Amino acid sequence: MIEIKGVSHRFGGIKALDDVSLDIGEGEFCALLGPSGCGKTTLLRILAGFETPDAGTVTLDGEDLLRVPPHRRPVNLMFQSFAIFPHMSVERNVAYGLERERLPRREIRERVDAALATVGLPTYARRRPHQLSGGQRQRVALARAIVKRPRLLLLDEPLSALDKQVRVKMQLELKRLQNEVGITFLVVTHDQEEAMSLADRIAVMNAGRIEQTDAPVELYERPRTAFVAGFVGANNLFPGPDGITAVRPERIRIGDGGGDGDGGGEGVRLTGTVVDVSFHGGTSHLAVRVPALDRPVLVAVQGPSRVVSGERVSLAWPPEAAVRIPAGIPVGPIEGEEP
Numbered sequence: 497m498i499e500i501k502g503v504s505h506r507f508g509g510i511k512a513l514d515d516v517s518l519d520i521g522e523g524e525f526c527a528l529l530g531p532s533g534c535g536k537t538t539l540l541r542i543l544a545g546f547e548t549p550d551a552g553t554v555t556l557d558g559e560d561l562l563r564v565p566p567h568r569r570p571v572n573l574m575f576q577s578f579a580i581f582p583h584m585s586v587e588r589n590v591a592y593g594l595e596r597e598r599l600p601r602r603e604i605r606e607r608v609d610a611a612l613a614t615v616g617l618p619t620y621a622r623r624r625p626h627q628l629s630g631g632q633r634q635r636v637a638l639a640r641a642i643v644k645r646p647r648l649l650l651l652d653e654p655l656s657a658l659d660k661q662v663r664v665k666m667q668l669e670l671k672r673l674q675n676e677v678g679i680t681f682l683v684v685t686h687d688q689e690e691a692m693s694l695a696d697r698i699a700v701m702n703a704g705r706i707e708q709t710d711a712p713v714e715l716y717e718r719p720r721t722a723f724v725a726g727f728v729g730a731n732n733l734f735p736g737p738d739g740i741t742a743v744r745p746e747r748i749r750i751g752d753g754g755g756d757g758d759g760g761g762e763g764v765r766l767t768g769t770v771v772d773v774s775f776h777g778g779t780s781h782l783a784v785r786v787p788a789l790d791r792p793v794l795v796a797v798q799g800p801s802r803v804v805s806g807e808r809v810s811l812a813w814p815p816e817a818a819v820r821i822p823a824g825i826p827v828g829p830i831e832g833e834e835p
């Protein structure tokens with residue numbers, strides 16, 4: 497449906513987007529995932545028409561979208577700080593865009609009612625925004641976005657203002673809502689868990705470029721660059737002469753320091769000392785210092801850890817747990833690491 501091809505954009509000396517290409521299918525839930533400043537918002541603003549790229553094309557069903565003025569595009573952008581008018585009731589907030597289009601009163605009424613029902617706020621029509629919780633205000637903003645029936649809905653960090661519990665609940669709702677209304681969604685987030693739980697497909701951005709576009713499981717299991725391997729979920733990255741080997745913390749078996757953590761078979765075996773243990777409810781994370789390596793190996797185990805800091809342990813993983821990332825792919829700094 498939407499085809500973005502070779503889009504580049506500069507702000508003075510900053511290359512905000514560098515040769516970005518992405519196809520989004522009808523009805524798809526797509527996410528742009530990347531660290532702060534990687535160009536996600538700039539790409540959304542280009543799709544919405546608030547910015548014109550220096551190079552590249554964007555088509556909607558084969559037609560040049562860049563020539564269509566913003567207000568004529570079947571595209572709606574919901575901002576990071578979702579602006580709902582504090583002095584208007586919920587229903588007036590939702591009706592606002594339709595009133596500006598001068599639609600018949602009755603149609604407006606029906607569409608507003610339907611939108612409020614879709615977001616689960618049918619009985620809140622008369623309330624003012626200050627009488628709503630953060631999650632409810634978020635739903636009003638969503639109702640306002642879907643009531644105009646865009647083909648493409650762009651959501652910029654839609655859940656970032658909500659606390660964690662509400663956010664997880666709204667993630668489920670957002671998914672259900674997208675299914676129900678059948679609108680194509682493109683959501684921007686810097687939160688990899690959020691992207692994985694929401695999207696059918698994720699485009700991982702780094703320094704103005706898309707490094708990989710894939711389904712969440714593919715990205716997790718087969719990252720193609722070191723950046724993706726480090727950004728999408730925790731990962732151990734072991735540099736080697738012809739590339740990097742990535743091993744997920746949950747694929748590493750831990751045994752006592754007597755060697756043989758995994759009982760025979762092929763694969764890698766190391767011994768080291770536990771330097772940190774943290775409990776996260778369902779899993780525990782361990783950092784194990786291994787003499788030959790310059791940083792601790794991260795290991796995730798189910799439930800509380802049986803080993804404690806200071807213990808010597810053996811680590812092992814089977815060959816299939818190691819994902820090879822070839823050298824030669826330019827990578828940006830990995831989050832949490834000195835560039």
Ligand SMILES: Nc1ncnc2c1ncn2[C@@H]1O[C@H](COP(=O)(O)OP(=O)(O)OP(=O)(O)O)[C@@H](O)[C@H]1O
Nearest residue numbers: 507510512530531532533534535536537538539686
């Ligand atoms: N209007 C502007 N003028 C100058 N530089 C800009 C402008 N807008 C964005 N930039 C720069 O372009 C780069 C990309 O910005 P963008 O807002 O697209 O990133 P982002 O990935 O959305 O970041 P965040 O997650 O922090 O919102 C950044 O380096 C930013 O400082």
